[in-house]
Amino acid sequence: MNMREKIEAAAARYPDQRSAIMPALLIAQKDHGHLPGPVLEEVADILGVERIWVYELATFYTLFHTEPVGMFHLQLCDNVSCMLRGSEDLLRHLEVVLGIKKGGTTPDGLFTLSTVECLGACEMAPVMQVGDDYHGDLDIARIDALMDRLRATAGQATGAADLAAAAPPGE
Amino acid sequence: MFEPVLLRNMDVPDGHLLATYEAGGGYQALAKALREHTPDEIVDLVKQSNLRGRGGAGFPTGMKWSFVPKRAGKPKYLCCNADEGEPGTFKDRIIMERDPHQLIEGMAISAYAIGAETAYVYIRGEYVLAIRRLEQAIAEAHAKGYLGTRILGSDFSFVVHIHCGAGAYICGEETAMLDSLEGKRAQPRLKPPFPAVEGLYASPTAINNVETLACVPHILARGPDWFRGIGPDKSPGPKLYCLSGQVRKPGLYELPMGIPLRELVEDHAGGPPPGRKIKAVIPGGVSAPLIPECGLDVGMDFDSLAAAGSMLGSAGVIVIDDSTCMVKVATRIIEFFHHESCGKCTPCREGLNWVVKVLRRVEAGQGAPGDLEQLEALCKGIFGNSFCALGDGAAMGLKAALAHFEHEFVAHIEEQRCPFH
Numbered sequence: 001m002n003m004r005e006k007i008e009a010a011a012a013r014y015p016d017q018r019s020a021i022m023p024a025l026l027i028a029q030k031d032h033g034h035l036p037g038p039v040l041e042e043v044a045d046i047l048g049v050e051r052i053w054v055y056e057l058a059t060f061y062t063l064f065h066t067e068p069v070g071m072f073h074l075q076l077c078d079n080v081s082c083m084l085r086g087s088e089d090l091l092r093h094l095e096v097v098l099g100i101k102k103g104g105t106t107p108d109g110l111f112t113l114s115t116v117e118c119l120g121a122c123e124m125a126p127v128m129q130v131g132d133d134y135h136g137d138l139d140i141a142r143i144d145a146l147m148d149r150l151r152a153t154a155g156q157a158t159g160a161a162d163l164a165a166a167a168p169p170g171e
Numbered sequence: 172m173f174e175p176v177l178l179r180n181m182d183v184p185d186g187h188l189l190a191t192y193e194a195g196g197g198y199q200a201l202a203k204a205l206r207e208h209t210p211d212e213i214v215d216l217v218k219q220s221n222l223r224g225r226g227g228a229g230f231p232t233g234m235k236w237s238f239v240p241k242r243a244g245k246p247k248y249l250c251c252n253a254d255e256g257e258p259g260t261f262k263d264r265i266i267m268e269r270d271p272h273q274l275i276e277g278m279a280i281s282a283y284a285i286g287a288e289t290a291y292v293y294i295r296g297e298y299v300l301a302i303r304r305l306e307q308a309i310a311e312a313h314a315k316g317y318l319g320t321r322i323l324g325s326d327f328s329f330v331v332h333i334h335c336g337a338g339a340y341i342c343g344e345e346t347a348m349l350d351s352l353e354g355k356r357a358q359p360r361l362k363p364p365f366p367a368v369e370g371l372y373a374s375p376t377a378i379n380n381v382e383t384l385a386c387v388p389h390i391l392a393r394g395p396d397w398f399r400g401i402g403p404d405k406s407p408g409p410k411l412y413c414l415s416g417q418v419r420k421p422g423l424y425e426l427p428m429g430i431p432l433r434e435l436v437e438d439h440a441g442g443p444p445p446g447r448k449i450k451a452v453i454p455g456g457v458s459a460p461l462i463p464e465c466g467l468d469v470g471m472d473f474d475s476l477a478a479a480g481s482m483l484g485s486a487g488v489i490v491i492d493d494s495t496c497m498v499k500v501a502t503r504i505i506e507f508f509h510h511e512s513c514g515k516c517t518p519c520r521e522g523l524n525w526v527v528k529v530l531r532r533v534e535a536g537q538g539a540p541g542d543l544e545q546l547e548a549l550c551k552g553i554f555g556n557s558f559c560a561l562g563d564g565a566a567m568g569l570k571a572a573l574a575h576f577e578h579e580f581v582a583h584i585e586e587q588r589c590p591f592h
Binding site for chain 2: 013014015016017018019020021022023025026049053056057060061062063064078079080081083084085116117118119120121122123124125129132133134
């Protein structure tokens with residue numbers, strides 16, 4: 001299904017099309033990687049709702065990105081349970097390894113590094129979400145092994161030249 | 172020996188599949204409910220069980236259902252609150268990942284009791300595996316006739332939809348969740364009207380937490396007396412406790428409501444790391460005021476913890492040992508509430524911003540005389556004056572840290588450094 005068909009299918013679950021904005025934004029973000037203005041307007045047009053309603057949601061909820069993020073978005077939890085088990089050290093390590101500060105994206109467009117509020121996986125703290133997957137019980141060695149796996153995955157998926165082309169604008 | 176029921180399938184291979192759930196007697200309670208009971212009888216059974224909501228507030232579930240009008244002239248809705256965002260809490264995620272049919276069966280029985288034909292599970296968007304498992308379970312239940320039209324040959328029809336959140340803690344507040352479900356920014360609504368009368372799309376709506384709904388099939392199957400026989404009279408039943416932080420065996424534990432906090436932390440979760448002592452415990456997610464080590468002989472139930480100046484909340488138990496700076500913990504907690512404030516009301520939006528600035532300064536060794544008095548005054552300005560419980564939770568947490576660990580705050584200001592770094 002294309003994006004419009006997926007959004008229309010999601011909207012069928014609700015008696016009011018406005019309710020479908022959030023699911024539609026999640027679908028659009030999955031398709032486009034992030035949510036620039038034209039995509040937000042397309043979502044509004046598909047649902048037949050006010051554009052401002054779509055903008056309101058895209059800028060309120062933290063899982064929506066109106067700016068590009070890297071191929072792998074590293075979302076390290078640093079809330080209390082993870083903090084008590086060393087998430088600060090992991091953040092410092094990631095900043096050194098990636099050569100970027102929290103909130104930044106590597107020049108090759110591979111990694112964006114963020115800290116997030118609780119991921120709801122405190123039993124395996126410290127924990128980080130990468131894409132759809134949770135990685136828990138992290139330490140420096142496990143972080144390094146994970147980064148190696150992600151780089152290998154990226155290499156297999158696209159090749160270095162494609163990656164450079166995929167780098168977000170301005171990076 | 173306590174027999175876990177909510178977590179009985181946790182270690183069973185393929186515990187998330189319908190075949191596994193059915194093999195353990197799954198959906199028999201739904202069949203029994205539809206075959207033997209009227210909706211009013213189900214509400215009465217849940218009232219008799221004295222089940223109190225497991226999302227944090229502890230409101231009696233049967234009573235909440237009884238507020239849903241029988242004849243409304245509008246569709247009724249059931250909403251499952253699966254927007255688990257309270258730091259320290261992960262119980263609902265594990266139910267949905269490993270035993271999602273338990274939730275679906277609970278929802279079907281609950282919907283039958285209140286007369287709803289449509290339900291939405293509002294689940295936080297980060298929980299990708301839980302969402303996938305729940306989608307799969309809903310499809311399986313439909314295919315087998317546990318969801319859909321004329322369920323198990325009865326007159327009852329019911330569908331469940333998943334609605335993914337997008338990273339806003341405030342959606343755990345039930346009226347903010349309704350706004351979010353309606354496609355708006357999640358901000359709490361003025362009550363009354365309460366959702367039971369005027370909720371989703373201004374229709375009667377029951378909103379229950381995942382763990383609450385997961386208890387319902389067991390109450391139907393085993394009877395309210397069984398449920399009421401576990402734990403204290405006023406807060407009975409099995410309970411899921413989330414253990415995290417500086418403790419040897421973090422994890423999810425199912426034990427009777429009312430178990431002493433010290434027993435939970437030291438015996439079941441193994442106590443603090445080797446060579447360390449417990450300094451404090453947050454008993455119910457970061458909204459719950461912390462309890463210093465000397466106060467751990469308290470029952471983990473709604474009333475005992477309230478009497479001790481804290482609350483059961485989400486039962487997200489965070490253990491803090493003696494290597495940790497309490498100013499840092501307090502700062503991180505307030506940073507969370509500041510980040511998650513929806514912006515609707517001034518005391519919460521502006522007050523927490525101010526509190527964070529003062530706390531960060533104190534933690535960094537740049538505190539000034541009078542900062543503690545200012546923090547106290549800010550707490551007073553936020554508590555009871557914010558629109559919803561988010562501001563109250565932040566203020567209560569900070570007040571408890573200031574009350575029990577004032578000497579650490581004073582040391583930061585007097586020594587102009589963090590004594591723990």
